[in-house]
Amino acid sequence: MKKLLFIPFVLLFALVSSACSNGSTEKQDNATPDEKKADTVIYESENGPIEVPADPQRVILLSGFTGNVIDLGVNVVGVDVWSKMNPTFEEELQDVEEVSDENLEKIIELDPDLIIGLSTTKNIDKLSEIAPTVTYTWGKVDYLTQHVEIGKLLNKEKEAQAWVDDFTSRAEAAGEEIRAKIGEDATVSVIEVFDKQLYVFGDNFARGTEILYQAMKLKMPEKVKEMALKDGYYAISTEVLPEYMGDYVIMSKYADADYSFQETDTYKNIPAVQHNRVFEMTGNGASFSDPITLERHLEFFKDSFLNN
Template sequence: MKKIITITLILLLAFSLNSAVLAENKGEMITYQSENGPVEVPANPERVIVLSSFTGNVLALDVNLVGVDSWSKSNPNYDLEAVPAVTDENLEKILELNPDLIIGLSNIKNLSRLNKIAPTVTFTYGKLDYLEQHLEIAKLLNKEEEARAWIQDFKTRAQAAGEEIKDKIGEDATVTVIENFDKELYVFGENWARGTEILYQEMELKMPERVKELALEAGFHALSFEVLPEVAGDYLIISKNSETDTSFQETETYKNIPAVENGRVFEADSKKFYFNDPITLEYQLEFIKESFLNN
């Protein structure tokens, strides 16, 4: 109880100090129209904390990060060696990092307390498509022009690569994306990262009908190993987590899948494939091009 009271007093003091600073620097603030209403945020934030999902978006826009979630911290695509991992429950640590903006998903904890430390903006995952989401974060960070230019360039490059791939594998060839995690297998629809936005939305490669039934609406679907042959397309991309069980690849069921027999399986490091921010998307695009065009 004493600890809770102490944290509350610290946060109240931080809120008072931050309010004074914001009032003093009012000309340096902008109003961002968040999904929860208008929020006053720094025009040029310099100490951003991301509590979930959007670290790569902030990094891609060249904005300084002082704290990130643990999933982002372990992503080999990001250069975060000097940036500490924090959680939505680690309020004292967040306070020590003195952020001027906090970003996270809509389900983060302690939102009202976080708002007392710094302006906090949340997004509902999947409410916007993957490129609209990047644009919204760019608006929040006052970097809209840069984001629009990247989005247009990326779509052009991804679609052109898709035409090359379809010319090689055929218009009707199907592609399935799966991931192994914690003794389970998952299959993905068209909007749950793992390269799916590029494959299905930009390149318009075909998804097997069984995958549409299971994962298109929900985004992903957990499946028993025995069902894998039913969802495997002509090509199989595995977002592979080598730290969990991969023994399914040693079974006859897996080896007898046509994509496996024909050498049409492409394995990616799941840690590099989790997200759909610009840094991850650039990696995924190169992986997809290399896999399909140089196979």
């Protein structure tokens, strides 16, 4: 008897479900233009409001923000040459195409739904005809604010802000631990040889400088502060290098750069060198300031300073 009573209820449920399904389909087919735009949002960019996808699926990056997008879990289909060459992203970008702002045909083939570039990117008008194109001025905002901005663009502001809050807390705690070990007045320099030129860096030019000087509150030598703080970097000769070397030194090294200066007496007599306080890290990829790169830099600094 119970089985017989069950059959009508099943049939009734099926009919109701079918009716609801048909009604839902009809509602979707008859959606107004405003309702169909629910899959887009307005992003307030540097150059004004831009309509972008609410859930971008095919992003092309013509900038240095690749790690920011990857960290937020958004699919990337094309990147600039520097991102493609970056060993930090080797695994994530293995099947991603290399593109440029001058190769519009390649970009069209990749069928992006969002393009992210810099204010200096070429052909922005033509790129905007292919997909919504948002550009940023490099260095206009700090590295943490930049990540939150990209989070807003990708409709992942909460995730971006959560990482910023967590990373800031961990970096500041590491800074306190490091200063307790090396001393509050100990100075740190960041140097690099690129294209046969030696550079020293300020507090906002990647290579981990944002972490060291801003988050960890480590001190830079007065000479570095005087010459490199404003522009972010300063080119120097090997002869004056001792003037810019702190008690501790981070050296960003490229495999193909000329490091013959390390064999000179000038270099060998620098106190940081004599006390084994020069910490060498890979230069390739160090010029980025995205969450993936920053996490690696934070671990490198903690290990270098605390386990030295």
